[in-house]
Amino acid sequence: MEVFNEAVEYLLGYGIPVVEDDQMDLEDVFDGECDNGFLSAIDSPFSPVRTESADFGDGLGEGDPEKMLERRALVLKSILSSEQQYLSELEAMLMPMKALKATACTSQPVLTNQQIRTVFFQAPELLALHREFHEGLRERLQQGDPHQGVGDLFQKVVNQLGVYRGFIDNYESAIATVRKCTQTDDRFKTLAENMMSSKDGSNCRTKYTLEALLYKPLDRVTKTTLVLHDLLKHTPEDHPDRPLLQEALRISSSFLSGVNEEVPHKKSAVTISKGTTRQLVKDGFLVDLSDGTRNLRHVFLFTDLILCAKLKAGRQPQYRFVWYLPLPGLSLIPGPECQLPPDTQCRMDQMKQKAFRLRQEIQLQRKGSRVLSTRTIDRARKKLLDCELWILSHSPSLPLELHSRCGKSHTVLLSSLYELSEWRDHVERLRGESCERVSPDLLNLTNSCFKLRTTHHPPLYSTLEDSSDLGLCGTLCVVIHRATQLQQPEIDLSIFLEVDSFGYFENKAQTRVLMGVLTPSWEEEFSLQVDGAHDLRLLCVQQPGREDSWIEDRVLGKTTVQLDAKALLNKWKRSVVSLQQIELSLSLKYTEHSLQPPGIPSTQSSKVFNIHIETVAEREGVLVPHIVRFCAEEVERRGLQEVGIYRISGVATEVQALRTAFNTNLRDALVRLKAVDVNAVSGTLKLYLRELPEPLLPPQYFQALAAALVIADPLEKEHRLVSVLQSLPSVNRNTFLFLLEHLRRVSQNQEVNKMTAQNLATVFGPSLLRPPEEPLGDSGLCVDISQEIVVQVQVVLCYLQCINLPAPQIKLQRHSAELEEMTQQEP
Template identity: 60%
Template sequence: MEVYEEAVDYLETYGVTVTAEREMEPDLLEDVFEVDFASCSLHADSIDLPDTPTGWTPEVMLEKRLVVLISILTSEEQYLSELETLLMPMKALRAAASTSQPVLSSQQVQTVFFQVPELRDLHQEFYTALKARLQPAQSQEPEAQLQHGDKQPAAVGDLFLRMVSQLGVYRGFIDNYEGAVEIVRKCTQSDQRFRTLAESMMSCKVSDNSRTTYTFEALLYKPLDRVTKTTLVLHDLLKHTPQEHQDHALLQEALRISSSFLSGVNEESHCKRAVTLSTGMRRQLMRDGFVVDMYEGGRSIRHLFLYTDLLLCAKMKGGTAGKQVSYRFSWYLPLAGLKLHWGSEQEQSADLQSRVSTMRGKMFHLRQELKQQRRGGKGYRTLDRNRRKLQQIELWLLTHSPVLPLELQSPNGKSHTLVFSALYELEEWREAIEKLIGENAETVAPDLLTLTSSCVKLRMTQHPHLQSFEPECEDRSLCGTLTVAVHSACGLPQPASLYVCLEVDGYKFYDNKAQTRLSLSSLTPQWDEEFSLQVDGAQCLNVLCVQQTEGGKSGREDKVQGRSSIQLDPSVILKKWKRWTVSMNHAEVHLSLKYLPHPLEPPSTAPVQHQPVFNVPIGVLAQQEGVLVPHIVRSCTEDVERRGLEEVGIYRISGAASDIQILKNAFNTSLREAVSRLRTMDVNAVSGALKLYFRELPEPLIPRDHFQSLADALENPDMRSRMQSMFTILQSCPDVNRNTFLYLLHHLKRVSEKQEVNKMTLMNLATVFGPSLVRPPEMVLGQCGPRVDISQEVVVQVQVVYFYLQSNNLPVPLTAMPLDSEEEADT
């Protein structure tokens, strides 16, 4: 495929170095990282480009740029017509393959048209978007277009960057090209029907609507030619785009990616190397990306390559000061027998937490400065310098802030640990690796030098995923508060204990992750929890449904049962709730979203303190958690219902005081840690912790000023009037108190349904909880008022709870605040 070598030579004659990239200035690193930058030496990629042609004013350049864009649109239309012509006989050939006289076999049809539909879809999307951007400019005649600067099209750099980021689709076509051409040539010689088809394919030209005759083989060559033209067109467009133009940096990055892809294909055309396994299968690259590799004494960003039979970890070298990109071998693990384990979150040292907070603060202020500079029309060099500073900060955070480990253990005793920022990404890698482990039968020892060298031409990911690499799109991203209410799930094949994880993309200087409590083992788990996330640049919400099961000595094991992603559209969820149903595997998770835009405050450098749970007014705690029934009440009652309903004397027999204290400290420190400990504790300790929570409330669940009213209502001899009074008093309680009380009553009634086993009748339960839930007013010095003796107080406390427990029409409690004006939306 000499066309690639010719294209590279052509670019070099115009001063475009395909792989040469400029080096980050030393003072830039010192400016961003005042101390201890040695632990993160990776820097962002860029490309040296020719200077703007001398003598051209920005106005002249914009005029020529418009002409280039219109010619690109025309060329795309022609290319799409050629791809459609190539695809035209596909359906007929595929249908004939199942008859007694096929023209091509099904396998041959698949080989001949491999990746062509995907190429057509890729360019159709690009053409449609580009045409929409150019519509105002195309509405005038060419002469008029060049005279009206106000008809210049909107920015298009993001379209080109998105298109070249998907050039990996072409690699499959290129790898398959020789086999497809061989089939076409053989069938053209041996089958008259195919020869007639192959020599008379037509395409409709756009300019004059005339028809051109192509051969099948000529149409198959069009995508190869297109790869070269894409790089040349980007070079031409960039040459006519002023450096101050908002498209310049995006086109610069697009040209770098396109040139790198072209260079890799050119290398591959000269030296194709592939390991053939004894089964006849070729080693293929299935996935690659940048990850954080953790080793003794530190962590580094590495490029991870997942092949059909092994994992290869390599360090990227070069790419600056004219040096070509290369890879240095770090380690590899065969997939056969490989064990994967998603470990618990790693704890960061106080010093690291402080440094992360400092870097997040720097990133926040640098982004604000960049926005002001863009509005003020600052020069390209200033903007580029600050943009690269931002990239360096992101790289540092990408290296040091991840806390989710994926442990890889090989049968030969070797092990490595990768750490991720998002559970969604971790699960993508785990799923891809485990799928290949299940399909893999053997591993052939690789030629590590050859395999590592081939990474340059095989790689599909060019650089770490940084938000600062993405085009600016403030109208399509979220900056402010994203509120997510997680309601319930349904469609589970069997009962399970689940929790839901939420992850939002964007700049990572706020805590943009959240997790529900663990639900009771159920086919239809209910959470009804609300989370407010401070987001900046957010465009995507990841939703993961995680199951927790018994895990032997470890006490628990977590496994992702399903995951999905929601594209966040600010206009859809702006200031109003939108209900979503997220499908994942067999389950559906129901949630609601609402977005409130507002300027963000600089991130605090102080570590986030978890608010205590015990000895805090229940209204304050519920407000902090965004619920009507606190998590501790729901978690403890659900755990009792899961494994304590048949425990004799549950709520009457207390657990060990030390265990209850451990649970109390856990709830005061971390809800997630507390819920995990519940599963390993004696169930009597769980019930004891719940009783202790109600006992230590500063104000009882039933407010003290209702005590006398309840006592009077109990003395009413008329049953109907007594019931009306009791429920009127209950209705007058604050929302959180009333709903928590009702939630507890329904739970205790379910406990009493097993009284033949657990010996806990409604009266027994009322005797246990009455003194904690209903308390008389405290006597104030010098104040006179009605006062009953202690024995009467206890009677009232027990009788109040017993009365409500006996009721057959208890209202159903709300666990979260109802959402206002919800609208339905499907995901």
């Protein structure tokens, strides 16, 4: 009853009605649905768990018996810990089941009885099975006897795990039911996307989706072979467990191949033609995104599958299997670019600065400018490697989702569009060549990866001893002129530029999108700050128009240009490069100078999004940033009569194009503003305000503004609001005043555009004002989420209604002439 009552309270918390029935039990949900047929031993998996054991050698059973027993104990403790986590996940999966069954008896059921049976089929049996195994293993380990046998426990699990076959066969139906009900019932969607489970047996709670929890048993099956291999490797030859574990390993190895290849789609699992062997096509170090956690992994693309492995460094480097997906039926879906959280971005800047200083220190030693001890240099190299490993794990921001037709999916993050395009092209080519495959021996395949890999080092070893060419360090100027030889002149094109830093590439710039031009001519110049650059990558990308916003960007051609510092130093070099069928003309020039550490704004930096507003305004020499002024003026020029202006979202591709333009080239942004739909202009302004690291009304003023709202006297309330406004930093105050004047002009046309002051305050309030993360002082004002929204909206509304606000100052006098010249420039 405790579990039931907890589940009922959980559902009631989401407003889902529950009818309590003390007689209900887990078996009620599955009456008549369990598969009583027992599968043969070779088709029955035991509970596989992932272990991260230390590197103790390669031979099975080799080494001193006593040391092997010590290592065996460590492996068993790791298995026990992982088993505890798995039990927690199974319990989290089953938590809402009884309550969902209770709602099935009401007039508004969340799920029907049949849907409940489908979603949770065989899950209670799995939980009971693993509880028994966990208890038995825990009791054996508590005895502390290194000679204590556990092989009978594993044998018992193997002989009872026919239930896994039923779970796996039902998995696709369960997932389909979850997805369908998530789309049709908001109550179930809320429930299915907020499942909670404790982590590692601690009080720390982790949020899962129901779909992710349903995949846990399948994920566990794939780790069987590696777990048994680890345990057997550290079990002495004369130990009574050895024959039991050997038989379990044989069974699990066979089942592992069968589950991943044969169970979901037996008809399509055929043998590769005689004489055909599995070949390695491409490999590289990518970031595997799992449950929100980034892990640097070595990914291998074979002719019939993708294998993800973890590289364990040491005197004898080894690979450990993580996951794999067969290529037949595999779909690849690029996702929107990920934005790092502000705290992670701050640490990223710190790590880049640290790597920059360490690299300079090592370079000075190479040039003989500084004499350091060997130990000091080795320590610097180790620190540099740690920095670059962290950067390599956290910098990639372009997601690529891999979906298998057997229901498994994984997401990898890549650092550049060029790299993403390479992986997609290879996978699509291999996927179309043949649907034939053989079930892989994952253990042997993973072990062979160290010899097969073609990328001999991850792109993080920037300090090569025999390297005298440090690449370009300074400013690389690139002018993109025009493209010719287009096969489809009606398409919309832009050019992407990517430059490496000691072998690691990232997106640097993008030209504006030219629409339907036979010979597109950009004539755009970019100044790229480079450090250790050797190559420039160019991509010609077809971007969808407004009416085709659902279509993905398509790379029409790409190439790599090697950068010769001597040929480009202080002089322009014009050339024509081939991007498959497209010919692109460009000019390059390199200026060498001492760079500032990354993360420190330079005079040539032009990025405005996700940058503190004071930094942007100071760089531009104004009190109201250009993006705020120009977007507001464009809305006033042609959007005051637009119904729902600021409420209706613009086309996402146009908003992102404007975002890129403001970040790279203000002159180009001014041209684009006049060409795109006015809702994209208003959306860009909202996006800029929303992405400010600190809101326009800083959090430390939230309590004072909230307190002003409760003042009954209108004159006193306005006086207090004006007083708070006057205490804001100059840029924040003037930008906010400018925005208020603009929104007033919008609301004056409310009879046509339907945007009242209340509507505008609702739209802008959450972006302009946020509470501090923690209350300030002992008497800090604490508000819940509903009160927070009320304060945000009411503060902006009250300011819009104030009649005694000062006029904003827009720009500094010294910058006026230059600014006016740019705004008046015709495209």
